Structures are given as structure tokens and as C-alpha cells.
Amino acid sequence: MSNIMKTLMLCIVYLILAIPMATQHTFAANLDNPLLDRGEEVYRMTCATSYCHGVGGEAAGAPRLAARDFDPLYIAEITANGVPDTPMAGFANALSGEDLTAVMTYVASLNGIYNPEFSVNDPLASLGIAQVNPRRIPLAGNSQAGRELFFDAYDKGIKRCSTCHEMEGIGIPVAAPIQDIPGSVRALKNLATAEVHTVVISDESMPALILSQGVAGTLLYDLTSVPPVLRTIQPGIDLEIEDMSNWQHRDFIQAYSDQELSLVLDFLNAITE
Amino acid sequence: MMLNLQTGFRPNRYCLTPALLLLLVFAGAGTAAQPESLQGATGKDWPGYGGSSAAWRYSGLDQVNRDNVNQLRPAWIFQTDDYGDGLTSTPIVIDGVMYLSTPSNWIYALDAATGEMLWHYEYKTRPDFVKPGSSGAFIQNRGVAVHGDKVIMGTVDHALVAVNKDTGLEEWKVYVDDSRQCGCNILSAPLIVKDMVIIGQNGGDGAFRGYLTAFDADTGRFRWRFYTIPGPGEPGHDSWKGDSWKYGGGAPWMTGSYDPELDLVYWGTGNAAGDFYSGDRTPEGREDDEGINLYTASVIALHADTGELAWHFQEVPRDVWDFDSAYEVILMDREIGGRQRKILAHMNKSGLVFVLDRTNGEYLGVFSVPEVRTWISGIGENGELLGRREPVIGESVLVCPTAIGAKSFNQMAYSPRTGLLYSPTLEFCGDIMATDQEAQEGIFYSSGGFVNQLPEGRESYAHLDAWDPVTGERVWSIPSQYALMASILTTAGDLVFTGDPEGWFLAFDATNGDLLWSYQTGAGHRGSAVSYSVGSTQYIATPVGWQDSITGGMLEALFAGENFRKGSVMMVFSLPEEN
DSSP, rough: HHHHHHHHHHHHHHHHHHHHHHHHHHHTTTTHHHHHHHHHHHIIIIIOOOSSSOGGGOOOOSOOOOTOOOOOOHHHHHHOOOOSSOOOOOOOTOOOHHHHHHHHHHHHTTOOOOOOOSSSSSTTTGGGGOOOOGGGGGGOOHHHHHHHHTTTTTGGOOOOOOOOTTBBBBBBBSSOOOOOSSSHHHHHTTOOTTEEEEEEEEEEEEEEEEEEEEEEEEEEEESSSSSSSEEOOOOOOOOEESSSOOOOOOHHHHSSSSHHHHHHHHHHHHHHO | OOOOOOOOOOOOOOOTTTTTOOOOOSSSSOOOOOSHHHSBBBBBBBBTBBBBBTTTEEEEEOOTTTGGGOOOOOEEEEEOOOSOOOOOOOOOTTTTEEEOTTTTTTEEETEEEEEEEEEEEOOOOTTTTTOOOSSSGGGOOOOOOOETTTEEEEEETTEEEETTTTTEEEEEEOOOSHHHHOOOBOEEEEEOEEEEEEEOBBBBBEHHHHHHEEEEEETTOOOEEEEESSOOTSSTGGGSSSGGGEEEOOOOOOOOOEEETTTTTEEOOOSSSSSTTTTTTTTTTOOOOOSSSSTEEEEEEEEEETEEEEEEEETTTOOOSSSOSSSOOOEEEEEEEEEEEEEEEOTTTSSEEEEEEEEOOOOEEEEEESSSOOSEEEOTTTTTSSSOOOOBBBEEEEESSTOOOOOOOOOOOOEETTEEEEEEEEEEEEEEEEOOOOOBBBBBOEEEEEEEEOOOOOOEEEEEEEETTTTEEEEEEESSSSSSOOOOOOEEEEEEEEEEETSEEEEEEETTTEEEEEEOSOOOOSOOOOEEEEEEEEEEEEEEEEOOSHHHHHHHHHTTOOOOOOOOOOEEOOTTTOO
């Protein structure tokens, strides 16, 4: 076969292959909406992984999204908050406001809506939907380093601050929300925690944070080890509660150097302001 | 009868692959099963996820056998009222009580002879719980573990919770991690080892560093944690480029095994992340090395009391196909080369079944179960992958098997009577396209996507196989039309049980694959059948209910128009009383 013939045949093959693709993506290609490109990218990486939705809104491990007659409000609600009792997660916490808006805009385009009114800066508030996680917005200087230490799953692992404290919507709220921030690293280490008692359950003694006592029993956190264990002590089981405890905050923050604790304090001060 | 399974074995007519890899180094291997020192069989109880801690899924009961299995009829049926995403659970049975978890983290205690409900527990997630926007978004639970007076379950918000075995009242709960940060959660059943409960997690298709954690089973207190990716300063850390170890996956998302004599815990680990592109995680110039991205896609053996690594064997170095190796690790003692050896058999998602010496991880052999195979061209003398067909950024590359796997997370079974492993094998391919994606903690990190394809020239896309793990020989194989997504149960009655997406619950002759009995249960099968006895009666119990998200959803997309029915039912069978 001559080169010309080969080229001609290749062109025909490409043309045949290109027809369905072109049909499928016409609406997107003709649009002058800068959010769409980013939206398609976010969609491809976050939604169209094939475990869940498919490329171009096709069905894969999760249902088809293209040509479903979805309206913008529905798209925004589901993208942000997910669908209860299904694997569809909410992405308000996972994506930046801009990416959330972009991906909602892209899904809207798959349903024939090319210019939905999602605001880039405030994509959800106008719809009355949960706000984007503030943790996605970087803090200045030392405060950001302190934030990373507070939530550090890698070097600190299970001994990180957020194993017992919830901040910015992340962490296990074993302790009550942090209100009075210690003025120094020393004060942080020496933190008096009057809520911690020594509890004796069937002759076993442990430091514990008591959450409630009632007819259904006593609910407490056993602070013997990290992570703390939430225990329900049924009525009728021997339980003694002593006022004092040998428990100390300093024992639980040993994974951090003084310098790192100082950065953590910078973070706490920055987000409380 | 519309069972495709009755059509018998279809020879391989797909042109792309050799049928098997037979690269075993066993000399003079015998096919007959040898007496076992392991306690691999279950008796009146079904005490753990894999039956015994050797993960055989084999019941030593033989009241139901090849001669009378066709008389099985329903003994009782229990509707769970929880339709989250099918019923993927393995029930635990102890002293005549069945403990069954359901997709939304409920637990039922049922009278195992009558189905009468004894108590019901509904786990409450944190009020502010948000499903992780990562691979951990399934609504499933695969089973509980029972230790002493505690029934222990992993939860969708990444806690481990223990309730009282007699009352169903909560006793302790510990958050293993925050699912909102890690993008991970727990679907798998815990493993009881001595006085500890050990649990892994899902989430390794996100930017996440996998780990196993052991807790005191009585108190919930932390014992140890083993990260499946070594940290700075640890051996194997240099198999990762830069900071990629923080996000490299390796989630051990199924349940492991335990050998009490060696005091070793065995676990399979998940794929490396990002799934389909390794450029961000491979040290410069080491693309072709063995032992890259440790210990992802590996079998690991840990000392039970400390969680320290005893040995590892990486099956898919620098994985780029999402070929998790997180599946069951089956322990057995077999004669090889004239001497009795302590071995394990372990299949990963690619369908390679590695046979290792479980005392030290020594490679003994491997065989490949799918008939359609293009991802590699062969295997070297020591189990190394040859002729890797890898995804390319921006291009579509057809690879078989696809990320659905040559087997899904449903489990194989092993019978010491036949010496055979029973595998629910799948035949699906996929067009993979890789992307270079930035890792973001807890967020999906697949670095690409894929479109599943049915291999050409086939009329069926799954087969139930019997394999001799010592010789690597496929002894029999029975085709199934769509997919086999339920676990296998085998028994001393020389029976093999499983279910299919169309709702048939099936019993085969363990020696030759003859279909002996079937029962239409009304919905697809995605869980794991078990056997137990109460009084003088043997029961065969199977969860019924199709999972229609993720893998199940992919199959529904491949077989458009088929209706694999959801449901959430425990169906239990026994022989008529005159038996």
C-alpha cells in the first residue's frame, strides 16, 4: 500500500473514531466558560476514577451523571453534601471552593446547563449549603506550620494533637473544644485538667474523662493509652470515681518538641482570633 | 433450568494469553492432601471471618454431603431491613448464636437454629460524620469478630466498637483515625489474635499511608501499629521517591490470618497509590528494580505480640494496575519435595496465586488463574513479573485483568480432603488511561481511570475453579455467565458452595465440579456462606443481597439490562429432619 493510501485510510479511521467523541463533547467545546476546563479536570481526578463515576459522566461503579436533567441546586447539594445511605460522599470538606464550583459547573454542563450561577468565592452559602472546610485555606507563616503539626498523621501519627482535639472540623473531640489557649509551651505542658478523674472499675484504676452518668450507665474516656477509649460502664458494675488524678497533659504530647509546640500555639492563636 | 453453570467447562479460546503459568519449583510434588498440624477446619462454630485463623473457609461437618445435598431446604430466613449496599458479610456463629453485621454497621444476634432475633445493635456515627470523599465511601460491612464476651466491629467512620455478646450493649469504642482526614474507613472484619483484635482499613486509592493496628480486645486499649509503608530511617523507606511514602496507599483492607505455632500474623496489603502512575513514587533510575514501593501489594508476616515485621514478599513491585494484594492469606501444611512444609497460598487482584514458605517468606511457586491475561507476558524464576504492559499518561492501554480483578474481595476456600483451592475467577479487561495527579491527603489518588471491557470471543465471564496449590494444576473449572462475586465455602461433605449475581445459591461436588444442587434466593450474592451446627443439625447459611456500587456497579454497567437484584437477607438451609 502506498504511503498516500495509508495516510488516507488512517484519516478515515480517525474520522470514524472522532464522530462519537465530537458529538459527545460538543457542548463543552463550544463554551467559553473558564471553569469548565478546571471542572472537567477535577471531575476526572475526583469523580471519574471509574470506581465511582465514568469519564464524561458515563456510568461506571456509580450511576451515569450526563443527560439526567439535573438542576443546578440539586447538583450543588449532592456535590457538597453527598447522598445519605449511599456511597456518594459530600465534597464540601474535600475540595477548595473554586474546585467545588468548577466541578459543579462541569456536571451542570453534562446536563445541558452551561452557565449555572455558582459563585467562585462563595459557591455554597447562597444555596444554604454547608461551607467549605476552612482547613483548605492556608494560614500565614508559623501558623500554617503549626496547623500541619497539629494534624500530622505522618511523623506524629497516632500521637498527634488531633487524636484528642477537634479543630477546623478535623480530629476526635475527646477533649472539650479548646477555648483558653495556654500562654506558653510550659503552660501547655502543665495544663491542669480538672475534668480528669481516677476511676476504679472492678478493681482496675485508670485516668478517665467522664462524659455522662445516668440510668444507662456511665460514659467515660479511658485515658490510659492513646487513642483514648470511650467506655460505657453498665449500671451494676462496681465503679468508683476519685476527684484527683495523676494524669498529665505533658505525658501525652511527648511526640512534640518545645519548638513544635510553640508553632502549634501559633496555629491555635491564629484560628481563634 | 437457566443455569449457565450446567453447560460445563469451556476451553480457553481467547487468543491473548496462555492459559496458565506453571512456574513451580516444586520437585516431586504430590497432589494428595497431607495430614494437617494446623487447626484449619471449623466444627460446630464458625468462629472467625475465614472460618479458622488459617482462612480455609472449610467446615469439618459432613452431615450434608454429596449424597443428600439435593435435599437441602430453607430452615429459616432473616430480613435485615438494612439495604445500604447488599449484604457482603460473613456471619460468625458461636454456641448456637449467629452474629451478623449489615452495611450500616448494625449487628444482629440471631438464634442460629431458628433465626429468632436475640438482640439488635445500631452503630451511631459521629453526628458530624461526612463520608470520606475517597475510596472509603462504600456502605458495607464484611463481618464482626468475637472474643470472650465481646462482639467487635469496624465502622464506616473508622472506629472499632465492642458490644456485649449477650446483651448487644456497647462496651468500648476507639477511633482508629478520623475518616475526614485520612479518607479511610473500615469495612473489613477484625482478626482476633490471642487477647488482641487487629484491624486494617480501606482508603489506599486515596493519598493515605496504610497501617494495621492491634488493640486489647477486652479494653480497646492500643497495643501496636504497623505502617505498611516504612517511615524515614526504616528499611524499605528508600523504595519511595521524596514524600510519596506519605501518600502511597498500601491499605490492608481485608482480614489477615494467624499461625499460633509460629506466632505470626499474615496480612495482604493494598496497591500503591496513585494507582495507575508510578512516576511520582519511584526513586530515580530504579523503575525496573524489585522491591519498589514497599510494602504495598505484598504479603507481610508480623510478630503477633509486637507488630514487628518478620518477613515480607512483594507480589507486584511498583504496581500500576491497582492490583491490590489485600486478599485472604490461606495457611496450609503440605508435602513438597518429599517433606512436609508450612506454606501459604495468596492470590492478588491480578489472579496470580503465590505459594510461599510461611516460616520465612521463601518463594515456592506461582500460578495464574484468569484465562485472559495481558498485563504481563510471564513470570521469572523467583516470581518476578516479566513483560509488564503498563498504563501510559494520556493514552488508552487495554489490560487484562482490569482493576475489578481476576477475583474480587470475595474469598477462596481450601479443603484438606481434596487438597484443592476453590477460586471464584473473573474475566474482565479494561482500557486504562494514566494521569499525573497531585497527591492531597485523604483525597482520591487514582492517577487515572479505566473503562471496563468484556474480553472478546467469550460467552461467559467467570469460572469457579479448583486448583492444586502444590502443582499449580487446574483440576476442574465451571463457567458462570456474568461474575462470581460471593465467597466460596467448602465442607467435609466434599461440597463447594457459592452464589451468583442472578440469585442462585449453588452446591458442587468438590472433587469434580459437578453441580449437585441449586436454589433461587431472589437476589444477587456478594457475601460469604458458612456452615455450623446446633444440636445434631448441620446448617448452611448464606447472605443474600447484591452490592450495586463500585465493583457491582461496574458489572451492571458492563451487562446493561441485567437486573442483579439488591436485598439483605440471611438464608439458612438444612436437611429434612428424617436425615
